[in-house]
Amino acid sequence: MPALITNYSSEPEYSSYELRQKIRRGEIKGSTSGLARTMQANLIVLPSRYAKDFRNLCLRNPVPCPLLEYTSRGDYTSRLALDSDLRTDIPAYNVFKDGKLVSRRKSNIMDEWTDDHVGFLIGCSYSFETALKEAGLEPMCSKKNMAVPMYVTNIPLNSAGVFSGYYVVSMRSYKPCDIPRVREITGQYIKQHGEPIAWGWEGAEKIGVKRKIEMGLVDFGDFVDIPDDEVPVFWGCGVTPQVAVQESRLKGVVMSHLPGYVYASFFDSITLYIQPFPVTASPSIPGAAYAQSRIDQDTIGANAVTSRFPLFFAVVVIVEEKFFTSSKSLIRICPQFNVCHGSGS
Amino acid sequence: MPALITNYSSEPEYSSYELRQKIRRGEIKGSTSGLARTMQANLIVLPSRYAKDFRNLCLRNPVPCPLLEYTSRGDYTSRLALDSDLRTDIPAYNVFKDGKLVSRRKSNIMDEWTDDHVGFLIGCSYSFETALKEAGLEPMCSKKNMAVPMYVTNIPLNSAGVFSGYYVVSMRSYKPCDIPRVREITGQYIKQHGEPIAWGWEGAEKIGVKRKIEMGLVDFGDFVDIPDDEVPVFWGCGVTPQVAVQESRLKGVVMSHLPGYVYASFFDSITLYIQPFPVTASPSIPGAAYAQSRIDQDTIGANAVTSRFPLFFAVVVIVEEKFFTSSKSLIRICPQFNVCHGSGS
Numbered sequence: 001m002p003a004l005i006t007n008y009s010s011e012p013e014y015s016s017y018e019l020r021q022k023i024r025r026g027e028i029k030g031s032t033s034g035l036a037r038t039m040q041a042n043l044i045v046l047p048s049r050y051a052k053d054f055r056n057l058c059l060r061n062p063v064p065c066p067l068l069e070y071t072s073r074g075d076y077t078s079r080l081a082l083d084s085d086l087r088t089d090i091p092a093y094n095v096f097k098d099g100k101l102v103s104r105r106k107s108n109i110m111d112e113w114t115d116d117h118v119g120f121l122i123g124c125s126y127s128f129e130t131a132l133k134e135a136g137l138e139p140m141c142s143k144k145n146m147a148v149p150m151y152v153t154n155i156p157l158n159s160a161g162v163f164s165g166y167y168v169v170s171m172r173s174y175k176p177c178d179i180p181r182v183r184e185i186t187g188q189y190i191k192q193h194g195e196p197i198a199w200g201w202e203g204a205e206k207i208g209v210k211r212k213i214e215m216g217l218v219d220f221g222d223f224v225d226i227p228d229d230e231v232p233v234f235w236g237c238g239v240t241p242q243v244a245v246q247e248s249r250l251k252g253v254v255m256s257h258l259p260g261y262v263y264a265s266f267f268d269s270i271t272l273y274i275q276p277f278p279v280t281a282s283p284s285i286p287g288a289a290y291a292q293s294r295i296d297q298d299t300i301g302a303n304a305v306t307s308r309f310p311l312f313f314a315v316v317v318i319v320e321e322k323f324f325t326s327s328k329s330l331i332r333i334c335p336q337f338n339v340c341h342g343s344g345s
Numbered sequence: 346m347p348a349l350i351t352n353y354s355s356e357p358e359y360s361s362y363e364l365r366q367k368i369r370r371g372e373i374k375g376s377t378s379g380l381a382r383t384m385q386a387n388l389i390v391l392p393s394r395y396a397k398d399f400r401n402l403c404l405r406n407p408v409p410c411p412l413l414e415y416t417s418r419g420d421y422t423s424r425l426a427l428d429s430d431l432r433t434d435i436p437a438y439n440v441f442k443d444g445k446l447v448s449r450r451k452s453n454i455m456d457e458w459t460d461d462h463v464g465f466l467i468g469c470s471y472s473f474e475t476a477l478k479e480a481g482l483e484p485m486c487s488k489k490n491m492a493v494p495m496y497v498t499n500i501p502l503n504s505a506g507v508f509s510g511y512y513v514v515s516m517r518s519y520k521p522c523d524i525p526r527v528r529e530i531t532g533q534y535i536k537q538h539g540e541p542i543a544w545g546w547e548g549a550e551k552i553g554v555k556r557k558i559e560m561g562l563v564d565f566g567d568f569v570d571i572p573d574d575e576v577p578v579f580w581g582c583g584v585t586p587q588v589a590v591q592e593s594r595l596k597g598v599v600m601s602h603l604p605g606y607v608y609a610s611f612f613d614s615i616t617l618y619i620q621p622f623p624v625t626a627s628p629s630i631p632g633a634a635y636a637q638s639r640i641d642q643d644t645i646g647a648n649a650v651t652s653r654f655p656l657f658f659a660v661v662v663i664v665e666e667k668f669f670t671s672s673k674s675l676i677r678i679c680p681q682f683n684v685c686h687g688s689g690s
Binding site for chain 2: 056059060062154158159160161187194195196198206207236
């Protein structure tokens with residue numbers, strides 16, 4: 001199994017900390033893709049009365065809606081990045097009122113965010129696109145510098161309270177012989193939609209999107225031609241919860257990033273120290289910020305904790321990228337986690 | 346929100362410990378439903394080479410396939426019950442070889458279980474049926490003492506390695522006015538399929554089972570008539586992984602309980618002690634058995650840990666029912682967990 005710590009082929013222009021600062025100051029207004037060595041995320045901000053149902057929607061639909069973090073009521077900081085502000089650190093926001101889009105491409109949501117809002121961060125496929133590229137499997141949309149094609153399918157979400165809807169998928173095309181490797185690589189990105197949910201023209205038919213592709217249509221993103229020797233491959237997509245939220249016609253003000261176009265760049269290199277009991281409370285890492293209660297347990301979930309240690313102890317330590325660009329050995333601790341991003345060795 | 350600790354209206358005949366002993370000795374050969382005050386589970390036993398993919402299948406499809414526990418390679422004990430043996434403690438087993446059913450209703454799988462097998466326990470709806478009954482919402486199948494009707498839907502599972510397939514649902518009918526309450530009650534049983542995934546005739550159409558119901562058919566279980574003033578309501582069903590396993594035509598010997606008919610009764614009253622760091626390693630509870638690494642992290646997952654405490658520490662303490670039938674106060678610790686079964690107050 002390839003290590004999940006990516007050896008970046010080119011150095012990013014900024015640390016994620018610098019990038020957030022620049023976005024906040026309005027110096028970057030476009031897509032953050034490729035600008036920093038970080039996980040990125042979809043943002044949804046909801047009135048607090050919908051928070052429980054929305055969290056359940058994510059937990060019941062982890063493939064299209066992988067929940068990374070949610071804030072306390074009124075709190076606009078993220079524990080997955082130092083000094084971050086969810087109201088200002090994304091280049092473009094959308095604002096909805098009573099289910100209708102009332103403001104598009106806002107540069108911040110300082111005026112809209114109230115003490116009653118809860119922010120949710122949902123995994124995005126940025127991470128596995130980089131890995132695909134480095135395996136010689138760069139998707140056509142990425143090569144052509146276009147947005148990935150996205151389709152609303154016929155697959156119903158598992159309902160949760162006020163929320164229901166259908167899966168949205170992103171589509172990238174591959175030669176049939178490459179699909180096993182594509183499945184293997186992306187399957188490791190548990191919190192960024194994981195392996196594909198369908199592939200091939202038969203798969204396209206099954207999830208109800210074949211005709212749209214044949215007609216050259218997309219529901220979101222850009223249409224990208226499929227070469228004759230390739231077939232479509234479909235992943236769960238982080239636009240799913242945004243569509244579910246819009247279709248649920250929630251009362252009040254809802255906010256999001258601009259779908260299919262701009263993604264949050266909150267996530268710094270994150271290291272998970274998994275230790276059997278007793279655990280050291282304060283490993284002396286300069287700049288380490290202990291993850292607090294609000295980082296979703298699933299973030300440290302699935303793979304490693306229970307299969308390797310006798311009790312369920314874990315400390316999540318978040319280390320700002322800026323602190324360890326010179327100490328490359330620091331972040332080679334938990335190869336099973338896809339949140340272990342770092343500078344490799 | 347109603348407490349999840351059930352106040353049983355009638356005393357069960359046996360403790361779950363006694364029940365397992367009786368099943369092991371061959372004194373009980375039928376359904377275990379109602380015989381003990383325990384969670385029950387679906388069992389699937391696979392050659393170890395399929396274990397990783399199957400675990401991912403469960404984690405990617407938590408509503409139909411809620412993973413409760415899986416064993417180490419070759420280990421036939423469950424940490425969710427004392428002195429249990431997965432090879433003998435279910436009244437009836439099925440055995441498959443290379444994808445074909447080769448033996449049905451076996452009383453044990455002592456000869457078939459090898460050092461290379463891994464056992465998986467999947468949540469079952471027994472728990473919420475009791476809660477529905479106690480809320481005056483007993484399903485018709487339960488009233489008539491019939492097996493719940495089950496249908497294979499058109500909803501594709503999120504694929505995982507060698508596994509793919511479609512959701513199986515269980516169906517119970519309700520008056521439309523009762524559906525919100527039914528959703529609320531069952532929604533708390535996160536590891537037993539949770540709230541319904543579809544309801545009403547429109548829902549039946551959407552998931553592709555309307556015509557089968559109208560024709561009086563079932564895929565598993567017994568057909569149960571729907572009164573004129575009621576509509577069908579559908580839950581994810583623990584037969585889903587069993588069908589996926591069969592359809593994947595695995596090489597080697599696969600074992601399960603008899604689907605739709607007999608369920609495991611391994612689960613004793615389980616208490617999760619969630620404590621902020623530092624945690625006490627050995628609370629002095631007579632009979633307490635510490636949960637070891639193999640209890641799935643998701644079992645203690647979703648609801649409470651991260652929302653209530655600053656770090657991710659949890660000790661899972663399993664307390665045999667026999668030890669606290671006289672100390673009813675012991676098990677009122679974590680109302681958010683649906684694994685907190687106990688004798689109430």
